Amino acid sequence: MSTEEVPAVAHMPGPAGAGRFARGAVLARARAVLDSLEHLVGGLGTALLAFGALAWLLLVALLSPAGVGLLLARTVPRVVRGVADRERGRLSRWGPEILMPDPAPDRLRAGLADATLRRELRWLLVHGTLGLFLGIVGATLTLNSVQNITYPLWWRFLPAGDIAPSFVTWSIDDEGDALAVAVLGLGMGAAFLALGPVMARLQAWPGRRLLTPADAGDLALRVAQLSATRAAALDAHAAELRRIERSLHDGAQNRLVAVTVLLGAARRALTRDPGTAQAALDGAHDAAEHALAELRAVVRSILPPVLADRGLTGALAGLAVSCAVPCRIDVDLPARCAASVEATAYFVTAEALTNISRHSEAAGAAVTVRLRGGRLHLRIEDDGGGGAEGREGSGLTGMRGRVAAHDGVLTLTSPPGGPTILEVELPCGL
Numbered sequence: 001m002s003t004e005e006v007p008a009v010a011h012m013p014g015p016a017g018a019g020r021f022a023r024g025a026v027l028a029r030a031r032a033v034l035d036s037l038e039h040l041v042g043g044l045g046t047a048l049l050a051f052g053a054l055a056w057l058l059l060v061a062l063l064s065p066a067g068v069g070l071l072l073a074r075t076v077p078r079v080v081r082g083v084a085d086r087e088r089g090r091l092s093r094w095g096p097e098i099l100m101p102d103p104a105p106d107r108l109r110a111g112l113a114d115a116t117l118r119r120e121l122r123w124l125l126v127h128g129t130l131g132l133f134l135g136i137v138g139a140t141l142t143l144n145s146v147q148n149i150t151y152p153l154w155w156r157f158l159p160a161g162d163i164a165p166s167f168v169t170w171s172i173d174d175e176g177d178a179l180a181v182a183v184l185g186l187g188m189g190a191a192f193l194a195l196g197p198v199m200a201r202l203q204a205w206p207g208r209r210l211l212t213p214a215d216a217g218d219l220a221l222r223v224a225q226l227s228a229t230r231a232a233a234l235d236a237h238a239a240e241l242r243r244i245e246r247s248l249h250d251g252a253q254n255r256l257v258a259v260t261v262l263l264g265a266a267r268r269a270l271t272r273d274p275g276t277a278q279a280a281l282d283g284a285h286d287a288a289e290h291a292l293a294e295l296r297a298v299v300r301s302i303l304p305p306v307l308a309d310r311g312l313t314g315a316l317a318g319l320a321v322s323c324a325v326p327c328r329i330d331v332d333l334p335a336r337c338a339a340s341v342e343a344t345a346y347f348v349t350a351e352a353l354t355n356i357s358r359h360s361e362a363a364g365a366a367v368t369v370r371l372r373g374g375r376l377h378l379r380i381e382d383d384g385g386g387g388a389e390g391r392e393g394s395g396l397t398g399m400r401g402r403v404a405a406h407d408g409v410l411t412l413t414s415p416p417g418g419p420t421i422l423e424v425e426l427p428c429g430l
Contacts, residue, residue, distance in 0.1 A: 036196035037142055039094060043127075043203040044135025046087045050128035053083045057124075077104035077111030084120040087127065087207045094204075096409065098212055116213070123210040127203075134203040141192045148185025152178040255291030259284045312342045316367055319350055323365065324357035325382065331369040337376055337428040344402045344426060345369065345378050348410075351399055352380045352422050360384025360420060371428060378424040386418035399424075 056079055063069030081104035088098040105111045112118065144166050151165055155178045167188075168181055266280035306315045313331040320327035336342070349367055356365050362384030370377045388396070396412065403410040406426050414420040 033193055033196055035094075036200040037138065037192075039200040040135050040138035040196070040203060042090050043131055043200070044139060046083065046090055047127050047132035047135050047203075049083045049086060050124050051132050053079050053124055054128045073108040074106060076108055077106070077114075077117055080104070080111075080117060080120050080124060084123060084211055087123070088211050091204055091207050091211070095208075098207070101213065119210045123206050126206040126210075131203050131206065134199045138192070138196060138199050141188050141196075145185045145189040145192060148181050148188065151181040151185065155181075251291075251294040255287050255294060258287040259291065262287060307339070307342050307346060311336060312345060312369065315342075315346050316349055316369070319346070319353055320367065323353045325353070325360070325362050325365050327353065327365040327367060329367050331367075333369065333371050333376075335371070337371070337426075341376055341406060341426050341428055344406055344408075345376060345424070347402060348378065348399045348422075348424055349380060355388070355396075356380075356382045356384065356420075359388070360418075362418075362420075374428055376424075376426040376428045378426070380422040380424075381419055383419050385416070386414045386420050387416050388412060388414035388420050 057076060060069045060072045060076060063072065081101070085100055088100060092098050101116045104117065105114055147165055148168075152175065155172060165181060168184065170177060170180070172178055172181070262280045262284035266277040266284065269277040269280060306318055310318075312333065313329075316329050316331060320329045337345075353365065353367075356362055360382050362382035365380070365382040368377075368379040368381075400410050403424055403426065408424060408426040411423045412421070413423075
């Protein structure tokens, strides 16, 4: 088991370290609850669309005996596929990507023969009912919890006769009654703290189960995904070659040209002015040393020797020590991963820490690496101002290319005000 923390900024035992650990646990729990609320509200949106699609299906069925429904029936596959694709996109933003199927058939009979559309119809029924219920319960619990907890602060400003909030069956006559409402709100908040993550997973489960490609139809989609991954790998390889070429052309090559020029000047000056020749030779020597240093830097950027010498733990520790922002490293790997995977994790971390040092105005950062289910999980977090974006040509674009080349997943969460969290999953190749 390999676990290392950078000594200069590692958490020290004692009350201060315990306090930071407790704060981290509380923040992690709060983030999980907020994520659950966001998932439930997002699921509520797609559940409303699913409920509307169910109503449309019922309307088409009711109008079919009159002949009008038969004219509208051809819209059913596109409506169902459109709503299901919205849910696929939502679930892909919060977890493993769900591949989009081909466009829906133009006719209802062809659609009913499509196994994917039949699975989407089953999902529509479940998500338009159970998913809608869970979304409403989650949103109601949260809103009423906030309302009831703050109720003692503003209940006196309500008009007489209409001051009882939701789910309150007793009359509000004094501060004690208002405080009882706040206690009810705390109970509702505690209920959401306990049930929110479970409800979010339950709401997403039908989509994960029914909207992913069936085994029989997965091959073509998987081939398309691998083709996209291969294209990303080729693009990343070409970008890396261009970077190496620029480094050699702008750095070492120019230094070597200067060495050649200075050596030529020294040779011509040997017979005329030995003192000038000595100065030229000294300049050539300095230029050769700079060229050698830049060549070594290029070699290290291709595959850092520290990865082979000390593994990913030692390599990341070195990055943390050289980072301008205090950085904590927590690596727990029971075994070495493939060299290309470790190199990708190293370069992604190096780019992320560089961005944190330059742009985040953070007071601290943390890098966590775990191995679960044959996949390397890398998490880089800072407490800066947030607002990071993956614009074309930015460092994040290059990181996405490196990760996609390994068929991995990169997720960036950076709301305004922070924190910024970069999460990467890579097949470990064990």
